Amino acid sequence: MTHTWQIITVVDAARARIATARLAADLGVSVVDRTRLVTALTEQLRQCLTKGGAWRLALGTTPPSRGEKQARLWVTVRPDPDERPQEEPTWQAQVPAPERGGRADTVAVRASPPALAEALFSADDDTARVLDALTEQEALVAFHREELHQTNQGVLALHAELDAAGQAQRELFAAERAARTEAEEARRRLTFLADASAALTASLNHGEIVRLLPELLTPTYARTADVWLLGDDEAEPSHAPRPAAAVLAARTGRPQYAAPQPGGLPGVDDRPPSALHPTRPLLCLPLSARQVPLGVITLTPPGDRWDPDDAVMLIELARRAAIAIDNAQRFEHSRDIAETLQRALLTELPATPGLQLAARYLPATHGLNIGGDWYDAFRQPDGSLIAVIGDVTGHGLHAAVMMSQLRTALRAYAVDGGSPGRLLTRLHLFLHHLQPDLYATAVIARFRPGEPVLTWAAAGHPPPVLRTPDGRVHTLDAKPGAMLGVPVQQEIEDHTAPLPPGSTLALYTDGLVERRAYGIDPGIERLAEAMSTLAVPDRNGGLEGAADGVLEPMLRDSEGEDDVCLLLCHVDGEIAENAGTAGEAPVP
Incomplete structure (x- = not known):
């Protein structure tokens, strides 16, 4: 409608x-x-x-x-x-x-006007309803506005809390990274300190330690490193100029830092810059052991300055280096004394008509270079010559003293005469009563003028090796006696072997033939081979060259952990009519 x-x-x-x-x-x-x-x-x-x-x-x-x-x-x-x-x-x-x-x-x-007026008032009713609805909506809007405001405040507070939590988390992460970096740096310093300490203490040569220190420190912890040992005139003249901070560090025993600006390093005294090096900071660390100044190590920084933790580590390294140098110097001093004592105990070989003697003694390269290996040669009242070689168990001064006592006792017993077996038996009783916990091995050979027979006896010692004029080599491995000093009663037997003119007898200790890798028997076989290739000794010191010729191939694989002793005895005679086989030396 x-x-x-x-x-x-x-x-x-x-x-x-x-x-x-x-x-x-x-x-x-x-x-x-x-x-x-x-x-x-x-x-x-x-x-x-x-x-x-x-x-x-x-x-x-x-x-x-x-x-x-x-x-x-x-x-x-x-x-x-x-x-x-x-x-x-x-x-x-x-x-x-x-x-x-x-x-x-x-x-x-x-x-009509009434109708229009009524309609006008009816329109106002609608307006009133709209206004009421608008009022309700305004109240609702106000409520929601307040609710939104509260929500916004909560959101803002939540954002603030989240921001604070994020900031705290970032700070924690930064602290964790800093702690991890610091721990890594500390681990690096400790690892370096441990490795450097191991390298320094591995040597017993103070000169080698002094050379090694700068190599360890440069270029990571120092641009340059100079080691000054007090009283070491061989390394550097004593009148060489030194920074005042280094002299002060040596005198006071405290680390010194000489630079235009204070270093602020823990445990280090700040000093003015050095007149010798005015533009370079110097860190002078004393090398002291047992409260005795040994020297000073002077460092220049790898960059502008040192990190305080690095400085603490360097001070500790200097302390350990000083201990290593002190130990090396004390060892070298003891080694020199021991070597002097060892050489003093060795015998001057006698000059005997018809018999040449040559001896070699090489101390172990490890330890104090003093042990129980010994040799001796002397005449008996009847004109015969006694040649002996022995080995006292152990090393050090105690073994050397016992070796000296055994040598003296043997000479005393030999005055009364007696065969090699009888002399070894008396030494066995002597050592057993004198030092029940110390043992020794020995072999004694007796040479009589004009008698082509060798008499010998052994007590727990490697067998003698005899080279005859025909170029053949014999290992005298007749049953030996037990070691000297063992708690058993024994009579050590004598053994004999033909000794034609031109024969050479080798007496030796186990350091010459024994190796960890293959034992003693292969070593004796190598010695026999070396003896078979000897040139004919003459009366002009040829036996000395023969001794060196035996040692050279035998010591190629030596580890230097044991003393080596060799005594060669050569019986003079006319050159034989028949030379040795091809490749062998002529037989006298």
């Missing part, structure tokens, strides 16, 4: 407006939509009246279209087609209409 009105005057416009409002109310249009529709229509009607002329307002409803549940109320305003038939509607609007139909009297509006 469609209703139309001709709008010419303001009364026509008011009637149309009132009819539209009533029909919208009758169709169940909501107060808000109705008010919006009526307000928009009023504005449009005001414009039409302003323009003047006749206008046609059409008002009606349309049924629900497909997909919609509600009908719609529509309104159009256009020029009156009777006057301007070609013009299109200038304005239109529509709103949902929940209720269908609408009473016919709804749109019948009288033009």
